[in-house]
Amino acid sequence: MGNGLPLMPEHDPRLLVVDDDPGMRALAERFAQRHGYQVIAREGGHELLTELPAIRADVALLDRNMPELGGLDILRAIRKADPTCQVILMTAEATVDSAIEAVKLGALDYLAKPLNLERLGELLGTVREGIASRRLLLAADMALATQCEFCGMVGRGPAMQELFDLIRRLAPHARTSLITGETGTGKELVARALHKSGPRHKGRYVAFNCAAITESLAQTELFGHARGAFTGAVDAKAGLFEHADGGTLFLDEVGELSLSVQAQLLRVLENGEVQRVGALDGKRIDVRVIAATNRTLADEVAAGRFRQDLYYRLNVVEIPIVPLRDRREDIVYLTAAFVREFAARFGKQVLGLLPGAERLLHNAPWPGNVRELRNVIERACMRSEGGMLSEREVLKALGGARPEAVAAGPAAVSVVPCAEPSPELTRPIIVQALQQESGNRSAAAKQLRISRRALYRRMQALDIS
Numbered sequence: 001m002g003n004g005l006p007l008m009p010e011h012d013p014r015l016l017v018v019d020d021d022p023g024m025r026a027l028a029e030r031f032a033q034r035h036g037y038q039v040i041a042r043e044g045g046h047e048l049l050t051e052l053p054a055i056r057a058d059v060a061l062l063d064r065n066m067p068e069l070g071g072l073d074i075l076r077a078i079r080k081a082d083p084t085c086q087v088i089l090m091t092a093e094a095t096v097d098s099a100i101e102a103v104k105l106g107a108l109d110y111l112a113k114p115l116n117l118e119r120l121g122e123l124l125g126t127v128r129e130g131i132a133s134r135r136l137l138l139a140a141d142m143a144l145a146t147q148c149e150f151c152g153m154v155g156r157g158p159a160m161q162e163l164f165d166l167i168r169r170l171a172p173h174a175r176t177s178l179i180t181g182e183t184g185t186g187k188e189l190v191a192r193a194l195h196k197s198g199p200r201h202k203g204r205y206v207a208f209n210c211a212a213i214t215e216s217l218a219q220t221e222l223f224g225h226a227r228g229a230f231t232g233a234v235d236a237k238a239g240l241f242e243h244a245d246g247g248t249l250f251l252d253e254v255g256e257l258s259l260s261v262q263a264q265l266l267r268v269l270e271n272g273e274v275q276r277v278g279a280l281d282g283k284r285i286d287v288r289v290i291a292a293t294n295r296t297l298a299d300e301v302a303a304g305r306f307r308q309d310l311y312y313r314l315n316v317v318e319i320p321i322v323p324l325r326d327r328r329e330d331i332v333y334l335t336a337a338f339v340r341e342f343a344a345r346f347g348k349q350v351l352g353l354l355p356g357a358e359r360l361l362h363n364a365p366w367p368g369n370v371r372e373l374r375n376v377i378e379r380a381c382m383r384s385e386g387g388m389l390s391e392r393e394v395l396k397a398l399g400g401a402r403p404e405a406v407a408a409g410p411a412a413v414s415v416v417p418c419a420e421p422s423p424e425l426t427r428p429i430i431v432q433a434l435q436q437e438s439g440n441r442s443a444a445a446k447q448l449r450i451s452r453r454a455l456y457r458r459m460q461a462l463d464i465s
């Protein structure tokens with residue numbers, strides 16, 4: 001891919017075979033192994049149900065009639081335990097009724113015994129391609145994420161492209177600027193980008209968090225102090241302004257500075273001169289000041305907590321960052337970039353996200369913005385056993401208790417078959433449903449639990465009038 005992307009690790013698809021007939025199990029096992037599958041064979045029974053979530057099969061081949069638990073019961077359990085697993089049922093006596101039931105439950109296909117191995121081979125191939133194409137998709141997202149990266153910031157949508165343009169335009173001019181945005185939107189990254197892509201990139205970049213410090217300490221940290229300026233000031237000390245001379249000083253959370261430090265800051269900005277605490281004269285400095293805040297400074301001014309003149313001074317160039325919920329088009333690329341980062345860090349073979357998981361991320365409210373998304377992907381990758389991240393894993397990483405995130409999505413649990421069932425299977429089912437509903441397509445669609453449009457599409461494909 002040429003972007004320095006790690007090759008996506010291979011992962012053998014996994015097939016679960018459940019049949020009480022050992023001969024059948026052995027046959028399916030040999031056959032699937034030849035198709036590159038890792039096979040887990042079980043004879044059925046209730047123990048299997050507790051084991052299901054751990055098996056993590058990509059596809060299950062289930063016998064319809066077994067003494068203890070039938071294939072349909074296992075199919076239902078799989079739907080709950082692992083909604084992304086594809087299911088193929090096998091039966092000695094295929095009837096339209098049981099086929100309908102299977103399809104309603106989301107089975108991929110229904111095979112008669114003795115097995116048509118050619119058809120089984122096709123199905124296994126389709127499932128494997130489905131996994132491979134999702135893997136390709138993630139690789140493509142990762143490549144795009146790399147392409148749309150600017151100074152470590154990923155952003156493909158219009159909001160971020162505008163932001164990148166603004167940074168490129170502002171960077172050469174070393175003007176004082178104010179970055180505004182909610183927590184976790186990337187203000188610190190923007191400050192670094194301004195520094196790195198400007199003429200001062202060889203100078204120092206000094207970051208100072210105005211919130212993490214008391215008023216008197218903030219003063220001496222920023223402006224330094226003269227020798228003997230106060231008890232304990234044995235030596236003179238340069239402040240951060242002097243350190244950053246010729247470079248950039250980033251004042252994070254500038255809204256937290258006390259009014260008196262604000263006054264001193266304004267003086268430095270206006271005179272281009274810094275005076276150490278207790279010193280008699282000032283020193284000329286050449287520092288680009290970038291401030292950031294997640295407060296609305298205009299409100300702070302109105303409340304008397306922020307100096308209006310300093311606000312005007314900083315606000316000449318404002319760089320607003322849009323919250324993540326208002327640029328959801330970036331989520332997939334941010335996710336791809338973070339999966340790449342954390343899969344490598346934890347040494348996990350995380351291949352990507354299943355569609356349900358992706359949808360969950362796309363619809364979550366993200367009050368903590370990109371930082372929160374990054375943390376969620378970190379947690380999910382840390383706990384992942386490899387393969388595709390499922391909806392369940394992402395939900396857990398989101399904290400599990402995020403009903404609004406789930407409710408916002410079209411469906412809490414989605415079943416996305418990666419292949420259409422075979423026409424021999426679907427044709428009689430659709431015809432029967434239409435006959436039972438006297439040709440009423442809406443009713444037939446409802447009975448089949450598919451949308452009307454999906455029913456039309458299939459009727460057309462199968463030439464049913």
Ligand SMILES: Nc1ncnc2c1ncn2[C@@H]1O[C@H](COP(=O)(O)OP(=O)(O)OP(=O)(O)O)[C@@H](O)[C@H]1O
Nearest residue numbers: 152153154182183184185186187188189294370371
């Ligand atoms: N566009 C982006 N691409 C990649 N990573 C991002 C992006 N935006 C933010 N991040 C990551 O999200 C995290 C939070 O970013 P940052 O610290 O810059 O946010 P912030 O706006 O300064 O937040 P706060 O107001 O809480 O200080 C960081 O780990 C950062 O690397």
Ligand SMILES: [Mg+2]
Nearest residue numbers: 184187188252
């Ligand atoms: Mg920050």
